[in-house]
Amino acid sequence: MLRIAVPNKGSLSETAADMLAEAGYAGRRDPKTLHVIDAENDVEFFFLRPKDIATYVGSGAIDVGITGRDLLLDARMPGAREIEALGFAGSTFRFAAPSGRYSDVSELDGLRIATSYPGLVDAFLDERGIAVDLVPLDGAVESAVRLGVADAVADVVETGTTLRQAGLDVFGPVILESEAVLIAGPVDADGSETLLRRLRGVMVARRFVMIDYDLPVALLDDAVKIAGGVESPTVSPLRDPEWVAVRVMVARTRVNHVMDELYALGARAILVTAIHNARL
Numbered sequence: 545m546l547r548i549a550v551p552n553k554g555s556l557s558e559t560a561a562d563m564l565a566e567a568g569y570a571g572r573r574d575p576k577t578l579h580v581i582d583a584e585n586d587v588e589f590f591f592l593r594p595k596d597i598a599t600y601v602g603s604g605a606i607d608v609g610i611t612g613r614d615l616l617l618d619a620r621m622p623g624a625r626e627i628e629a630l631g632f633a634g635s636t637f638r639f640a641a642p643s644g645r646y647s648d649v650s651e652l653d654g655l656r657i658a659t660s661y662p663g664l665v666d667a668f669l670d671e672r673g674i675a676v677d678l679v680p681l682d683g684a685v686e687s688a689v690r691l692g693v694a695d696a697v698a699d700v701v702e703t704g705t706t707l708r709q710a711g712l713d714v715f716g717p718v719i720l721e722s723e724a725v726l727i728a729g730p731v732d733a734d735g736s737e738t739l740l741r742r743l744r745g746v747m748v749a750r751r752f753v754m755i756d757y758d759l760p761v762a763l764l765d766d767a768v769k770i771a772g773g774v775e776s777p778t779v780s781p782l783r784d785p786e787w788v789a790v791r792v793m794v795a796r797t798r799v800n801h802v803m804d805e806l807y808a809l810g811a812r813a814i815l816v817t818a819i820h821n822a823r824l
């Protein structure tokens with residue numbers, strides 16, 4: 545059985561569980577459940593703290609897992625590696641301090657830096673020959689400067705709201721662009737390819753919709769320039785020989801622009817439908 549680690553709580557847990565459910569796996573009904581056997585799919589799930597998942601996977605105790613790229617690097621487990629970005633929980637990892645206090649990371653030498661990702665920050669600063677006094681905290685790191693335990697922080701930034709509310713601004717280079725990732729251990733486990741293919745199918749279904757429309761055949765080349773599909777649009781004849789029906793996948797984020805442009809070109813009966821799953 546393939547052993548899969550899934551975040552038991554925090555920002556990653558809900559979407560990770562949703563993706564696995566969409567991929568056809570059995571979930572858990574009770575948030576306190578730590579272990580689920582899905583015999584039909586020949587996998588078992590271990591619900592673990594996201595911070596610990598790279599440790600389990602890197603040691604080989606669990607075959608694959610869902611965690612954050614930042615958490616994977618923070619764990620510094622040589623046996624654990626990213627095999628696929630999963631397209632959710634996107635964030636950047638940044639240094640921040642009271643507005644205008646520092647402009648470059650080199651100014652941090654000898655200062656106190658609060659973070660809940662000491663492994664990640666240490667590796668980044670080490671590479672640049674900067675020695676700081678790391679203050680490891682569990683969360684709400686943005687308050688550490690105001691409360692006087694640190695001169696600057698290094699933390700997850702998504703919208704920047706938490707930083708702004710704490711009177712902090714980012715400075716220096718982007719330490720890391722992070723998102724949720726699928727990780728694997730030192731050996732390729734049986735069944736991990738199937739899991740990966742299923743999760744890719746779920747990502748396609750989340751990212752794309754299907755557009756169908758009717759179009760005068762003379763306009764087909766122009767229409768394909770607007771929406772070319774993943775490989776090539778499907779074109780079917782209509783009873784009227786001057787017209788064709790076209791079917792094409794479009795990124796969800798672009799769908800309204802594409803509809804506007806196709807309509808302006810002369811397409812009619814434009815219909816958008818959801819994709820529930822896919823294997824490309």
Ligand SMILES: Nc1ncnc2c1ncn2[C@@H]1O[C@H](COP(=O)(O)OP(=O)(O)OP(=O)(O)O)[C@@H](O)[C@H]1O
Pocket residue numbers: 553554555556594595611612613614615633634635683700701702703722723724
């Ligand atoms: N606001 C956010 N936006 C996007 N990703 C986030 C955000 N906060 C945390 N993450 C990501 O979630 C992962 C951390 O999850 P974890 O559950 O350890 O912390 P958390 O979501 O802050 O939960 P908690 O602090 O409630 O325990 C990291 O990969 C991090 O980049």
Ligand SMILES: O=P(O)(O)OC[C@H]1O[C@H](OP(=O)(O)OP(=O)(O)O)[C@H](O)[C@@H]1O
Pocket residue numbers: 555682683684685686699700701702703704705706707
């Ligand atoms: O840029 P923003 O959109 O404000 O998001 C970033 C914040 O979100 C997370 O905090 P969370 O609420 O998980 O609390 P924590 O710091 O205790 O982990 C993260 O640790 C940042 O503090």
Ligand SMILES: [Mg+2]
Pocket residue numbers: 683
């Ligand atoms: Mg948090």
